[in-house]
Amino acid sequence: MGDTTATGSLSGLRHHGSGAGPGPHAHASASVRVRGLTVAHGDAVVLDGLDLDLVPGTTHVVLGASGAGKSTVVAALTGTLPRGARVEGVAVLETDGTAVDLLRVPRRVRRRRLAGRVVGTAPQGAGGAFTPTMTVGAHLREVQRVAGRGRPRLGVAHPHLGTSPRQQLVELAHAAGVEPAWLRRHPHELSGGQLSRLGLVAAMVDHPPVLLADEPTAGLDAEATRTVGALLAAYAAAGHTVLVITHDDAFARQIAHVVTRVARGRVVAQGAPEDVLVDTAPALRPVRTVAADAPALVASAITARRGGRPVLAPTDLAVRRGEVVGLTGPSGVGKSTLAALLARLDPPDGGQVALPGVAGAPRAGFDLPPTERRRVGWVSQHPHLAVDPRLTLRRTIELPTRLAAPGTDVAARVTALAQRLGLGTALLDRRPHEVSGGELQRACVARALALAPEFLVLDEVTSMLDARTATDVLHVVADEATAGAGVLLVGHDVAACVPCATACSRCARAPTAPSCARCTTTTPGSAPVRRQPSAGSRRSRRDAGRPRCGAPRATTQHAGHTRKAPSPPCT
Incomplete structure (x- = not known):
């Protein structure tokens, strides 16, 4: 050769x-x-x-x-x-x-x-x-x-x-x-x-x-x-x-x-x-509507920086209890950063994330009291980095179950959660390196559900799953929403993440040009819009007369229709 x-x-x-x-x-x-x-x-x-x-x-x-x-x-x-x-x-x-x-x-x-x-x-x-x-x-x-x-x-x-x-x-x-x-x-x-x-x-x-x-x-x-x-x-x-x-x-x-x-x-x-190759993907369940005044996990003008660089524009987003909100966009535009902030793993560099019924200054990470921390369940897109490699899957799911439901039959609840997500009993006695990525990903979903959270933040939760298994997992997620949980479902593409197309109450798509992601805001029920500077500000004077970029338009997809927002100008 x-x-x-x-x-x-x-x-x-x-x-x-x-x-x-x-x-x-x-x-x-x-x-x-x-x-x-x-x-x-x-x-x-x-x-x-x-x-x-x-x-x-x-x-x-x-x-x-x-x-x-x-x-x-x-x-x-x-x-x-x-x-x-x-x-x-x-x-x-x-x-x-x-x-x-x-x-x-x-x-x-x-x-x-x-x-x-x-x-x-x-x-x-x-x-x-x-x-x-x-x-x-x-x-x-x-x-x-x-x-x-x-x-x-x-x-x-x-x-x-x-x-x-x-x-x-x-x-x-x-x-x-x-x-x-x-x-x-x-x-x-x-x-x-x-x-x-x-x-x-x-x-x-x-x-x-x-x-x-x-x-x-x-x-x-x-x-x-x-x-x-x-x-x-x-x-x-x-x-x-x-x-x-x-x-x-x-x-x-x-x-x-x-x-x-x-x-x-x-x-x-x-x-x-x-x-x-044949198409064997099953059909998904229809979307249901949610009351506009339902309690919500709300992000207000949150921003994030990494290494001194802005990685998330000022963003508004609300996830109401009882609905599934899909967040899509190309790799690297900040979806996972936004998801981690909503899960309150880290504090935002600007703005705030608020839970219903919580007064006072917002906190994040280990500053949160345990009773407040367990109200939001989190599933990372990197399951191997999100679990203790020394623990079996059973133990991984069992620990949060004991916290959320002390005095209950923990073993029975762990088995029930595993079965809902298609995990056999034999798998539960294996450690993370002894199972596939998709199986470990589902175990992480079971761990999050074990807390019985009010809100779920799922980052690329179907990325390692085939279409049929992904659909089964999203049926479980839809059941949680029906029971009253609010769900943020992060996926890289509506077409690739099958459930986003029909299982989401709302599906917001990030701009495809990272340079323009800095000047858009996603608000519940509306297309992303530009955050306007105050009249006479330095930024307002600097942007006067600046031509619009040719980036693809940001869109927000709702059940049954899609709206497009004007292309945001580069800043």
Whole structure:
């Protein structure tokens, strides 16, 4: 195989050197043959007799519902299964005329010779893969230096822009939809969708012949999903071997040459996408109306700054008890920041968040008394970072249950909550690293519901779930709203987050241009409007005569209709 070239456009990933033999920077192609892969934890069989053929130049997609065993495939191939897991079968990696069984390769050999160089891995929940004290750019350059040590690099830069390692990194990052400013930030300053794309860049930075991507589009809006899909397709077209784990049928249609659908650890269908993929998403329940004077969790002119930078414009938003409010927008516009402020995890830098019936100055975080803190339930978009890794799922759900309902049958309530969210009893005795991301996400929802909160703030709660499981979870959320809870449902895209289209009482969409997010305000029941400066103020005089930008208009979608607001001017 010859060089692979990545330009600023996705079509820049090309395969060169046909007929001329390998050049000085050539990579040998690699294939992986999996036969009879079986993984068990105790008495539970997670994967049962899986067969896969991963060949150069193709993208093989493993598709299935949450908890089907998809991520276990990547964990087995990369040697990251939990301690005590039993593995059977073979996974033969063939490259450079040699063969090695990935299920039995010594850890030292895997780390020094395979990881990053021959097999690149983009894990699910990429936020935990970055060093929190380093900027992501410094982290990627470190990965580039370590992975490239001891062998010739595979040149990927555009011929007119040079082939330095730094330029190669910039080119690959651009192809993944990564903005240069992101590279100068620390992981906690980026959204989940931004970290997901950067995790893919980290896996591809040394251009390994085999790429394993676990849920690479989790938390991404539709445009970013298409960008990532085009990059993966181009990577495979350049002669690499690509395995993608996903629950998204539409994404699988975009990139797959071969699809393997799994359910409960077994292969139920395998073949071409047109033969395997069918639309099985169930219908959702209709929207119900809520009284305008219902008690509400209210944010008034709240703002936020991170590292001295404004990340949230002055924003007004109210979530009434008994309704589901959807908040959508592209990755990185501040949805999660707004959600965390409404959940009162952190105090806003400006404005205030008020709960009904609470007098006095608003507080947040550990300053809140326990009785007030439990009134708002919170589910993070990063479930692995939101739980204690030492606790089983049962214990994770049990602790808030004891706080909210002392004296009740705690064990029965924990089991009932788990069953509502499709979590089997056997799963409850596992720890976070022993379950899938989707299962852990649902356990976090159960933990939030255990408090019987008046309000729920759910951040990308369906990002790791297939359409059917996501619908089931949103039915549970709708039931909570029917029982009187107010729900804020954060999603990256109305089309991608199926429930937002019909299950929400109101659905506010953030502006798609971050530069204009600073000058819009979302108010309950109305489209986002510009916060007007006082007459004669410095800002008013400065903005006089300034032309409007060409950013897409902010919209607020209501049940049955959509209204558009005028495009806000840049400030």
